[in-house]
Amino acid sequence: MRKLQGAFKSLAYSILNTIYPLKCPVCKRPSNSLLYSPICRNCWSGIKRYEGASCRICSEPFTSDAGDICGRCLMERPPFAGVITYGLYSDTLKEAINLLKFSSVKRLAKPLGMLIAKLDIPQVDMIVPVPLSIKRLRQRGFNQTLLIGRVVSKTLDIPLSSELLYKKKETLPQAVLSASDRARNLKNAFATRSRLKGETVLLVDDVMTTGATARECSKTLLKAGAGKVFVATVARAVML
Ligand SMILES: [Zn+2]
Ligand SMILES: [Zn+2]
Incomplete structure (x- = not known):
């Protein structure tokens, strides 16, 4: 046999x-x-966890060891309680995320989700994937953060809430915009389908760059009644 x-x-x-x-x-x-x-x-196996200095709140990697909160978080305290991330958006990790996202290699959602599941995830009541707009979802055919979120949910036995948060506004791709335009681009772009009652949410995303998406989604979830929002991403990108 x-x-x-x-x-x-x-x-x-x-x-x-x-x-x-x-x-x-x-x-x-x-x-x-x-x-x-x-x-x-x-x-x-060469994908390594980032262990260098980073912002205590948003986990933005620092180029030097000075300070523990980044300029962006100092200027405006983010709505999320913290960001948990695996590695830097570079080399093999970047390749894997891009293969999943842009070449539809969906099986990579499993090992990528496992990277998040390995991290020290705080006690949360539910997992919420960052949603795509209807138009983008139709173009891509799937939401990569939902696939990743599903793996984390199954592995850690945390309920997945994939319908709660949705993207109501069509926006420009964040990658083509400057840091300040990114925040403006996403303003009021998300909404919830139901209310929450103080639950702690783990928002799951693939890559975090300026954190504009995480901020906007967290704001929306808190407005809907979430008690606290943590963010978990596979990778952290640095905007030069
Ligand atoms: Zn920060
Ligand atoms: Zn190889």
Whole structure:
């Protein structure tokens, strides 16, 4: 039986290999992993948790060790209680997130979600993924943060609330905007379908850059009655 399973596995692997040209996009060598493919096991194991200095509130990585709160948080205290993040948005982690998001390699949601699940997640009542607008959802066909949120929810046994928060306004892609335009772009872009009663929420996102999305979503959730919002992201990007 085990032999048969093994044969089936290798058959499945070779079929998969034909469908997806399994060349690791990071090191360009043949990929050898079912779980992370097309990224190879070697490159995946190179994804490291960021352990350098970062803002105590929003976890923005610091270039120097000075201070413990970043300028943005000093200027305006964020509505969220804290940000938990795995690594820097670079190298293999960036590649994996982009493959999921822009090339629909949906199976990567599992290992990416597991990165968040491994972190020290505070006690929360529910997981809320950052929503996409209807238009963007139709274009992409799926919401990557929902896929990631589902993995975190299952692994940590925390209820997932995927319908609570939605994006009511069509906005420009954040990536093309400056830091100040990002906040303006998202103003009043989100809404909730129901009220909360003081619950603690874990907002899940793939990448956090200026934190404009996390701030706006948290504000909306608090307005709807959430007691506290924590944010968990797979990666943290630095805006230069
Ligand atoms: Zn590789
Ligand atoms: Zn900060």
